[in-house]
Amino acid sequence: MTMTMTADEIRRAFLDYMAERGHVIIPRAPLIPRDDPSTLFTGSGMQPLLPYLLGAEHPGGRRLADSQTCLRVQDIEEVGDNRHTTFFEMLGNWSLGEYFKEEQIPQIWTFLTEKVGLVPDRIFVSCFSGDPGHGIPKDEDSAGIWSRLFVEAGISADQVDLGTEERAAEVGTNGARIAFYGKKNWWCRGGNADEMPLGEPGGPDTEIFYMFPQVEHDPAFGANCHQNCDCGRFIELGNSVFMEYQRTAEGFAPLPRRNVDYGGGLARIAAAAIDSPDVFRIGLLWPIIERLEELSGASYDDQKRSMRVIADHLRGATFLAVDGVTPSNKAQGYVMRRLIRRAVRFAFDLGLEENFFPQIIPTIAGIYAAHFPEVGEHAEYVEKILAKEEQSFRRTLRKGLKQLSQFAKTGVTGRELFVLSDTFGFPVELSTEEAERKNIALSENWREEFDEQLAAQRAQSQRRTTLHV
Structure with a gap:
């Protein structure tokens, strides 16, 4: 054979x-x-x-x-x-x-x-x-x-x-x-x-x-x-x-x-x-890569990491939507949101700064619909859910990247990462990834500093709730 x-x-x-x-x-x-x-x-x-x-x-x-x-x-x-x-x-x-x-x-x-x-x-x-x-x-x-x-x-x-x-x-x-x-x-x-x-x-x-x-x-x-x-x-x-x-x-x-x-x-x-x-060269993933090449004009050989991340994460987010998950800030919805946001971030490397999820989801559905018919049956719903999250995060992403660059001029600690997360809606995971990509130094104890800011905010919120009651 x-x-x-x-x-x-x-x-x-x-x-x-x-x-x-x-x-x-x-x-x-x-x-x-x-x-x-x-x-x-x-x-x-x-x-x-x-x-x-x-x-x-x-x-x-x-x-x-x-x-x-x-x-x-x-x-x-x-x-x-x-x-x-x-x-x-x-x-x-x-x-x-x-x-x-x-x-x-x-x-x-x-x-x-x-x-x-x-x-x-x-x-x-x-x-x-x-x-x-x-x-x-x-x-x-x-x-x-x-x-x-x-x-x-x-x-x-x-x-x-x-x-x-x-x-x-x-x-x-x-x-x-x-x-x-x-x-x-x-x-x-x-x-x-x-x-x-x-x-x-x-x-x-x-x-x-x-x-x-x-x-x-x-x-x-x-x-x-x-x-x-x-x-x-x-x-x-x-x-x-x-x-x-x-x-x-x-x-x-x-x-x-x-x-x-x-x-x-x-x-x-x-x-x-x-x-x-x-x-990523197999039939379950390569059609997604080819679609990304077509949309971006970029070559897979030149942009392997970005295309691999996008293909994998959108496939995962598609099946999560099929199985009833929607983006949120808790549990499974948070993981789904993280997959979508990472896909959007890596799409910037390909010059895909406009909404492109609706042009990728049909390709994913086409790959899996024959063996998992529920994917084809829910394709329009999936496209709607993922496209809405993409549009929302693109605005956040632009603001967050700009602010991270500003912070980098004077040094980035856990306090700045908390501001990016709390004020600009820029997840700490993306902030640290972006810092690594751009060789932006983080303070040695950034995680502890971030957690301290988070704990202080929660304590303040609790005091306000108690006073209100």
Whole structure:
């Protein structure tokens, strides 16, 4: 098979493949979690299935699969490189106590190499090196299965135990296909095993990476490259979590059944399929980039960061609107507002200083309407909501940028940042980003200074309320 599959074709192939293997295909859950106040957004494919991973019976059975839309803003500052996005789709399959490692690892290998057509020789993996402190053993079983698959494909299956990313950056893998890491290969919603909240499920995972030989290792990320290096030479395609533990007050207890929780990044798999380390060149994002080039007259090669941010953020804001979120200063609405405002700010770099959202939203709707018809059905509503916010913020942006330049002449402290936020409506996140972009120095303790101003304002407001009463 040639490496020409589009993201839409990969999504369809995955769901068909899993259905053939007895999985029930379930619809995507909204980006706003139901009955889960612990998080603002659906940030992983497993999140809507949490009760079933803990032991409840799912109405669809014990073999499930889907393509789940997700939103994560923890790494929003990373958007602009070749692989990070806030909005993404996870191809997922689950075994709720049915099969385990022996079936899961080969079926994902088969999907990636035979169905998608990825080159086996460019696939590398990682496994869990164990956690003696919590009584969790090294995952020799997964490594053994991977070793067998590599050997059957005519590939050397050397292994290396690295423990941490820091050590890996120092010594490298020396070409080993299978690398063992510690915390990096433990998966749960709350971080590593030490940080897991009580009641949370988790387990060791095995991660799949695709190597792009055209990307040279950047020594800024360490002397040697390895699977988890952030230089962009290796891109993680997905991981299989063997979710069999639950955090308790006494430590880790086995779950009622051993589960498989697989999540594969659709965009990254699609990028690998076209042999591009740049996920923005896939069919789910490239039409947005092309539209931005057309509207601005700028070239993607010259304005990669700005175009990537705009494409990602407007896509995320579109799905938030589809799922019922509107811009506001609280909770999910605040995050949506932040995405929109960052998109507007980066549009200035492209010379797009007039309202352009209505010219982008139809492109996004056209990309997704076939598989997610709700996007097409709500396109006009989304355009109206986002365009209104764009128009409002453009006035704020001009005033805020002008005032920030004035403050820069005498020095910018947390006090000035508070004035920009409180008086000019210019969010502190944008102020600090803008300062970095223009090499404007901020006071060393700007965050504390900003918080002091905010606390003083709140105290004053409270006094006024008390006097009024």
